[in-house]
Amino acid sequence: MKIHEYQAKEILKKYGVPIQDGVVIESKSEGKEAVQRVADQFNTSQFVIKAQIHAGGRGKGGGVKFCSDADKAIENIDKILGMQLITHQTTPEGQPVNKVMVAQAIDIAKEYYVAITLDRAVGKNVIMASTEGGVEIEEVAAHSPEKIIKVWVDGTVLHAYQARQLAFGLGFEGELFKQAVKLLTNLYRCYIETDASIAEINPLVVTEQGNLLALDGKFNFDDNAMYRHPEIKEMRDLNEEDPTEVEAGKFNLNYVKLEGNVGCMVNGAGLAMATMDIIKLQGGQPANFLDVGGGANVETVKNGFRIILSDPNVKAVLINIFGGIVRCDRVANGIIQAVSELGLSVPVVVRLEGTNAEIARELLSSSGVDIISAGSLEDAAEKVVSAATR
Amino acid sequence: MSILVNKESKIIVQGITGSEGSFHAGQCLEYAGNVVGGVTPGKGGQTALDGRVPVFNTCVEAREKTGANVSLIFVPPAFAADAIMEAADAGIEVIVCITEGIPVADMVGVYAYLQTTSSRLIGPNCPGLLTPGESKVGIMPGFIAQKGRIGVISKSGTLTYEAVHQLVKVGLGQSTCVGIGGDPIIGTKMVDLLEMFEADPETDAIVMIGEIGGSMEIEAAHYIKAHVRKPVIGFIAGQTAPPGRRMGHAGAIVSGADESAEAKMKIMRECGIHVVDSPAQIGVTVRTALGVQVA
Numbered sequence: 001m002k003i004h005e006y007q008a009k010e011i012l013k014k015y016g017v018p019i020q021d022g023v024v025i026e027s028k029s030e031g032k033e034a035v036q037r038v039a040d041q042f043n044t045s046q047f048v049i050k051a052q053i054h055a056g057g058r059g060k061g062g063g064v065k066f067c068s069d070a071d072k073a074i075e076n077i078d079k080i081l082g083m084q085l086i087t088h089q090t091t092p093e094g095q096p097v098n099k100v101m102v103a104q105a106i107d108i109a110k111e112y113y114v115a116i117t118l119d120r121a122v123g124k125n126v127i128m129a130s131t132e133g134g135v136e137i138e139e140v141a142a143h144s145p146e147k148i149i150k151v152w153v154d155g156t157v158l159h160a161y162q163a164r165q166l167a168f169g170l171g172f173e174g175e176l177f178k179q180a181v182k183l184l185t186n187l188y189r190c191y192i193e194t195d196a197s198i199a200e201i202n203p204l205v206v207t208e209q210g211n212l213l214a215l216d217g218k219f220n221f222d223d224n225a226m227y228r229h230p231e232i233k234e235m236r237d238l239n240e241e242d243p244t245e246v247e248a249g250k251f252n253l254n255y256v257k258l259e260g261n262v263g264c265m266v267n268g269a270g271l272a273m274a275t276m277d278i279i280k281l282q283g284g285q286p287a288n289f290l291d292v293g294g295g296a297n298v299e300t301v302k303n304g305f306r307i308i309l310s311d312p313n314v315k316a317v318l319i320n321i322f323g324g325i326v327r328c329d330r331v332a333n334g335i336i337q338a339v340s341e342l343g344l345s346v347p348v349v350v351r352l353e354g355t356n357a358e359i360a361r362e363l364l365s366s367s368g369v370d371i372i373s374a375g376s377l378e379d380a381a382e383k384v385v386s387a388a389t390r
Numbered sequence: 391m392s393i394l395v396n397k398e399s400k401i402i403v404q405g406i407t408g409s410e411g412s413f414h415a416g417q418c419l420e421y422a423g424n425v426v427g428g429v430t431p432g433k434g435g436q437t438a439l440d441g442r443v444p445v446f447n448t449c450v451e452a453r454e455k456t457g458a459n460v461s462l463i464f465v466p467p468a469f470a471a472d473a474i475m476e477a478a479d480a481g482i483e484v485i486v487c488i489t490e491g492i493p494v495a496d497m498v499g500v501y502a503y504l505q506t507t508s509s510r511l512i513g514p515n516c517p518g519l520l521t522p523g524e525s526k527v528g529i530m531p532g533f534i535a536q537k538g539r540i541g542v543i544s545k546s547g548t549l550t551y552e553a554v555h556q557l558v559k560v561g562l563g564q565s566t567c568v569g570i571g572g573d574p575i576i577g578t579k580m581v582d583l584l585e586m587f588e589a590d591p592e593t594d595a596i597v598m599i600g601e602i603g604g605s606m607e608i609e610a611a612h613y614i615k616a617h618v619r620k621p622v623i624g625f626i627a628g629q630t631a632p633p634g635r636r637m638g639h640a641g642a643i644v645s646g647a648d649e650s651a652e653a654k655m656k657i658m659r660e661c662g663i664h665v666v667d668s669p670a671q672i673g674v675t676v677r678t679a680l681g682v683q684v685a
Contacts (some may be wrong), residue, residue, distance in 0.1 A: 118494060120574045120604050123501035154502065195495050224467060225493035258632065269572065270546020270601055273627035274669035277651075280630045281668050289631070294547075322548040322555070324517070324531040325414075354551060355531055377552065378670035 001221045003235045004052040006101045008217030011232075012201075015190035017183055019214045022103030024052065031077040034102045035070045046105035047073040051080050051097040054240045056218075057087030063097065066105060073102065098239055106215060107208035112170060113137055113148075114184070115200035116191045124152045127188065129166050133203035158188035179212045194232060195225035244307055251303040253292060260285025262388045263308035263317040263346075265301070267292050267326050275320045278377060284385035287314045296326045301334025305342055316347045316388035318380055323354030332360035336367045344370060347387035351380035392521040392566040393541070393586040393593075394484055394512070395460055399525045402458040402482075403428045404465055404473045406438045406445060411464035414488070414529050415439055418462065421526040426456040429476075449480035462518065462527050463487040470514060471496035474577075478509040485577070486527045487514035497575040504577060511577025517547040517569035530554075530567060538563015540676060541587035543580055544599035545572045545606075549627060549669065553597055556673025562680075565593040572601060580610035588618045595621045595680055597672060598663070600654060602628030607654045615661035621679040624663040625672055626651040 003011075009019045021042060023034045038047060047070070051063030058064050063085045067073040077100055086094035111133035119126040130148045132140045140147055149169040151162045160181070167180035183204075191199040198220040205215050226233045238246055248255035254269065258276075262284045266272035269291045276286035288308060292300050301319075308317055321331045335350060351374040352360045364371060372387065374380035401418060405411035406428025416439050419425040427446060428438045434447030446452040449461065461482040465473040470489040477485045492514050504511055512519060518528010523537040534551055536558045544550040550569050557564060568583055570576055580598060587593045596618070600607035607626060614622050629651040648654075658665045664679045666672055 118498070118574055121606075121609070123498060123575050125498065155499070192495065195493055197494060222494045224491045225495060227468065228493075256632075258630075266548075268546060268548030270544070270549035270599070270627045271552055273601065273629075273631055274546075274549050274552070274625070276630040277627060278668055278670055286630055322551045324534075324548060324551055325529055353555060354534060376670060378668070381670070 001223055001226060001233070001236055002054045002240070003219055003221075003232070004054065004099065004237065005050065005217055006052055006099070007235045008219045009214065011190060011194060011219065012187075012214055012217050016186045017190065017201075017214055018212060019217065020103050020106050022101045024099055024101050025077070025081075026099050028078050028081055031074045031102075034077075035073045038102050038104055039070065042104040044104045045069060048103045048105050049073060049076040049080055050101040050103055051083070051085050052099040052101055053085055053090070053095045053097060054237070055085075055087050055089035055095055057089055058085065061085050061087040063087070077102065095240070106205060106213060108215075109206045109208050109210075111203035111205050113140070113202045114187065114204050115198065115202070116188060116196070117198045119152060122152060124154060125191070127151045127153065127158070127162075127166060127184065129170055131170055133205070137202065153188065156192045158185050160185075176206060176210065176212060183212055194219070195222045195229060196220065197222045244310060248290070248303075248307050251300060253290060253300060253304055253307065255307055256289040257311065258286050258288050259313075260287045261313050261315040262384055263287045263290075263311065263314040265290050265292060265304045265308060265317065265319045267294070267296050267321050271320065271322060275318065275377070275381070278381040279318065279385060282381040282385040284381070284388055287311055294325050296321065296331050296334070298330065298334040298337050301331055302338040302341065305338040309342070309345060314346060316349065316384050318384035319348065319350045320377070320380055321352050321354075323352065323356060325355075327356045328352040328354060328360035329356040329363060332363040335364065335371065336369050339369045339371070347372060349374050349380055349384040349387060351375070351377065392524060393583070393590050394510070394566060394568065395519050395521050395525040395527050397422065397424070397524040399424055399460045399484075399527070400426045400456060400458045401460045401462055401525070401527055402426060402449070402452045402456060404449065404461055404463045404477065406430060406443070406464075407433050407436075408464055412438060414464065415443075415462070417532070418526045419443070421532040422524060424525055426458050427452050449476045449482065453480045453482060458482065460484045460527055461486070463489060465489055467491040467493070471500045474500050474511060474514075475503050478504055478507045478511075482509055484510050484512065484527075486512045486516070486518045487577075488516065488518055488529060489513075490515040492573070494574055497573065501575050501577070512568065513571040513576060515573045516571030516576070517550060519569075520564075520567045522564050522567075528569065530569065534558065535567060536563035538565065539592055539594040540564050541583070541590065541593040541596045542567040542599075543583045543587070543596065544569050545601045546599060546627060549599055552669065553599055553672045556670070557597070557676060560673040560677045562673070562676060565590060574604070580606050581613045584610060584613055584618055584622075588620055593620065595623065595676055597676060598622055598624045599672075600624065600626045602626065602631050602651050602654075603649050605648060608648065608657050611658045611661035611663060614663060622663045623672060623676045623679055624655075624658045624665045625669055626654045626658070626665075627669065629667075
């Protein structure tokens with residue numbers, strides 16, 4: 001699960017990580033008052049207006065503006081709030097900006113990067129820090145990996161010597177060194193206690209006044225652990241997610257919309273990806289990823305159908321079920337029921353294999369529903385691609 | 391022979407009184423008759439599977455009373471990490487955790503703990519182990535497999551079934567099928583299993599099915615080049631998956647160029663693996679690879 005910058009900063013603040021603060025508003029009418037409040041609260045006459053969307057690259061897309069006075073700040077609030085912000089991480093249509101942060105402008109002396117995530121290869125969390133902040137860290141990693149310092153942490157506490165190792169590595173001295181050690185220790189505690197999968201501060205800045213400050217904050221959280229963090233779960237912003245994917249989630253269906261025209265419904269993530277792959281190899285383009293999971297029954301099949309067909313690009317559908325725990329006869333009943341209730345607007349190719357596959361095939365053929373039956377995986381992909389292009 | 395489990399294995403099922411646990415424990419018992427007990431805290435002294443196996447309160451007790459050396463876990467995600475550590479602490483040699491949705495942080499703790507024990511964990515979030523005709527420890531449908539000489543390693547559940555099905559269709563049985571799981575942290579990686587299959591005199595070739603995300607397949611490819619003489623047939627699911635999107639498995643997310651299907655397949659080919667582009671070609675490619683080797 002992802003959250004907005006302002007929410008990330010709320011969390012960081014709670015953990016004693018100094019942040020660039022501000023006020024978040026959702027309507028233009030609040031603009032003037034918000035600017036005044038930031039001016040008073042942080043004793044500043046300059047501001048930064050920051051669009052609150054999950055996607056990165058906001059600055060380049062025109063969603064972050066420095067404002068040298070209050071009038072310009074209000075002007076930029078008007079511009080940014082409600083805009084369709086297009087970045088390299090959004091869809092080509094962009095993402096509507098429903099919230100902006102009116103933040104204090106900061107005089108920056110130097111920018112750094114710090115992030116914590118899981119290193120799957122060793123099964124430990126790793127803290128990465130770099131003096132090359134404010135830029136895309138992927139670039140740094142690709143061109144000058146030696147500029148990224150890494151420390152792997154055993155367990156739930158960052159040892160003092162490890163925090164020192166990082167702070168020294170970044171070249172901090174004196175007061176800043178002390179601030180850095182404290183910040184890193186707190187950030188790690190925050191990462192652990194919130195079940196984050198990524199905690200990133202880019203840039204972490206040293207101000208002209210000589211203090212460390214998080215200018216931005218990015219968190220991803222482990223969905224599997226959100227049951228123990230109701231307060232974080234509440235931060236979820238459904239406006240940032242694809243509505244069809246949200247709808248699918250309600251039925252425990254794992255759906256990801258893609259660009260093609262062949263819809264697919266499969267049990268299991270690996271087989272679902274493999275099915276998409278073979279559709280492509282046969283010359284088609286998958287319209288979606290849809291994993292109906294281990295509990296495929298009449299309801300899941302029906303809802304899956306409805307969700308796939310809600311995409312107007314879909315010209316044919318492939319149902320590929322390899323029954324293990326899932327019984328094919330149940331899936332077949334689901335297909336028959338779905339087809340009779342929803343009608344068939346596009347050709348449907350069905351391939352059922354595994355537990356009770358024979359019974360399922362008989363059910364389908366005797367039901368009279370107008371589906372195309374397929375044998376092997378290859379046969380199914382061929383048939384659905386030709387149906388979609390017909 | 392086989393790897394990890396065989397007809398001598400004695401299995402206990404943690405969470406045997408739950409609906410998933412009892413159903414699959416029953417299936418495993420019917421497959422090979424070697425489920426010897428179950429563990430559900432607070433239900434010790436009862437029986438499960440229609441009175442066929444005893445239930446114990448703790449893994450230690452279950453091991454002492456039954457001599458179990460394998461544990462199969464169906465405990466809910468919030469309690470699964472604890473269940474794994476309990477099994478390891480009781481000295482269970484092979485622990486198979488089916489549970490899906492365990493918090494990553496819990497698994498970080500488990501992973502570190504297991505390094506201090508001699509137990510081997512398979513999974514979590516996996517279909518488990520199947521040594522055809524000898525032992526089923528997990529949820530793989532036993533009837534699709536056939537005893538034979540191909541080792542199968544896979545990150546995925548149903549895609550494993552697909553591969554096994556294709557193998558049987560071309561007349562090839564399996565020595566052992568291992569679903570390692572798709573989570574960010576798993577107990578046993580591809581490299582560990584490659585080592586076991588390479589050493590197993592009754593395995594002739596290895597099928598290795600990976601996915602986008604992570605670097606395990608790349609580590610495996612380098613290992614194969616250096617240490618594995620048996621033919622390895624590989625497939626990577628997710629060639630069409632867009633970068634940055636999660637595809638069901640927590641692990642199946644591409645975050646860097648190296649983790650894409652294309653990059654993995656390229657390195658695997660360079661390391662001498664028979665990589666198939668199409669998931670429909672797994673079975674026939676194993677046949678060809680074996681034919682080439684015999685000739």
